Structures are given as C-alpha cells and as structure tokens.
Amino acid sequence: MTLPIIGLTTEVVGGDHLELRSTFIYSISKLGGIPLLLPKVEKEDVIMGQLEHIDALFLTGGSDIDPSTYDENPHPKLEKVEAGRDKYELELIHLAMEKDIPILGVCRGSQLLNSVAGGTMYQDLDSEYDDTLIQHRQPSARDFLNHKIEVMEGTKLHDIVGTTEMSVNSFHHQANHDIGASFEVSAVAPDGVIEAIESKEHDFVMGLQFHPEDAFEFDESSRKIMEAFINAAKNGRAD
Numbered sequence: 001m002t003l004p005i006i007g008l009t010t011e012v013v014g015g016d017h018l019e020l021r022s023t024f025i026y027s028i029s030k031l032g033g034i035p036l037l038l039p040k041v042e043k044e045d046v047i048m049g050q051l052e053h054i055d056a057l058f059l060t061g062g063s064d065i066d067p068s069t070y071d072e073n074p075h076p077k078l079e080k081v082e083a084g085r086d087k088y089e090l091e092l093i094h095l096a097m098e099k100d101i102p103i104l105g106v107c108r109g110s111q112l113l114n115s116v117a118g119g120t121m122y123q124d125l126d127s128e129y130d131d132t133l134i135q136h137r138q139p140s141a142r143d144f145l146n147h148k149i150e151v152m153e154g155t156k157l158h159d160i161v162g163t164t165e166m167s168v169n170s171f172h173h174q175a176n177h178d179i180g181a182s183f184e185v186s187a188v189a190p191d192g193v194i195e196a197i198e199s200k201e202h203d204f205v206m207g208l209q210f211h212p213e214d215a216f217e218f219d220e221s222s223r224k225i226m227e228a229f230i231n232a233a234k235n236g237r238a239d
Helices: 022-030 044-052 085-098 108-116 156-161 220-236
Strands: 005-009 011-013 017-019 034-038 056-059 103-106 147-151 165-168 183-188 194-199 205-208
Touching: 005 022, 005 085, 005 220, 022 034, 022 220, 044 085, 056 085, 056 108, 056 220, 085 103, 085 108, 103 108, 108 194, 108 205, 147 156, 147 194, 156 183, 156 194, 156 220, 165 220, 183 205, 205 220
Parallel strands: 005 034, 005 056, 056 103, 103 205
Antiparallel strands: 011 017, 147 165, 147 183, 183 194, 194 205
16 A cells, blocks of 8 residues: 655744654654645645645644634734744645545644634633643653643544543643634643544544654554554545
C-alpha cells in the first residue's frame, strides 16, 4: 500500500522563513506516513491544490489565535499573532471538512477547529478562568507528561486509547471555552479545562490541547492517537 501523505501546517518566523518542530515530521514518518509541509497561501485554488495532494491534515501548534476569528477584542494577555495564518488555516479546515479528509489539530489547531464550529476561547487562562488552575504551561521538557486528563466514555478518543485516564504534556495559556455545536468534548483536565474535542459529523476530526507527537515513542496512549490518525489517512486513500 502506498504510504499516506500527511499535510502539516507551518508557522512563519522572523518574517521570512517557515518553522515546524521536528517531532511533528519524525512522528509521522516513524509511524508510516509521509510528512508534507504546507506553507501559508492566500488563493483558494492554491489551497485546494494543497488538499488534493494530501490524505490527512495535521494542524500544528504555534502563535496565539487572532481573537477576531471568534468575534472578540484582544485581551491584555494575548500574545503574538501571525498575520494571515488563521485565515489560511480556517479556509484549509473548511475545505478539508468538505472533502472529509481526516484532521488532527493540536494546541492552537484544536482551538481553530472549535472556532470553525462557532466556539469561543479563553484568550488567557490565568486571567479568565474562574476556577483554580493546575499548571498548563509546563517548564519541563516536551516529552514530560505533566498532568492527567479524564477521557470521556463513548467518544472516539476513548475508543482509540481504551482508557478513561491518560497523562499528557501541556504548553498552552489559551484553551477552548464554549464548544461549537458540531463538536463534543472528549477529555478534560482535573480543573475542568477542555483537553480534547471531536467532530460529531466526521469520521476523524479531532482536536487535542496536548502533543502526542512528542510522547508517542514511550507513551502508549499518545502512540495510539497518532496511529489512529495515520490509519484514518490510509483508509481514506484511493490506491
């Protein structure tokens, strides 16, 4: 079987070059996919051309989301926003969903999926979350599993990992707040912060607040998530 091609979104840094952490690329190639980096473009026909060359879409992490995306003004604790990235990725998501391409979004990718569905965000958890928070922006290494999450029974995520509890890494100060109507919550942190969402209308469209690509080599649940994503890409591929 031909290996599935996984498109990965990228971030512009320094104003003139693309950046993507190597663990995104390594995890896809290690588990049987072909990673293909997607640069930010503006024209819809070019975006469609990108989608025609991939079997699944991996929405990666990066800078904060522009709050105008979900009709809010910027909070004082909002951090760097990359001009044009949200507009590009939102169009990419819309078109990918129309084509029923498998999508995995991590961190900001999960937040963009929720935004597409009409959801809202906490622009800064420390300032806006009402209850006492655990640590969500860990200073430890990316492969350190910082806290546990509760996985909801009856969800696709639960079907994949086969457990109601798993440990995750955590590198965010923003998070999903109100969830769009076409999505459901599939995991939460001990403080109630949403850790995973999934589409109720697509076979595999999932958003995670954590990063399984950093932990898949030693953490079984992280590996199962990455494998399920790549298998969804394989199953949708026409050979």
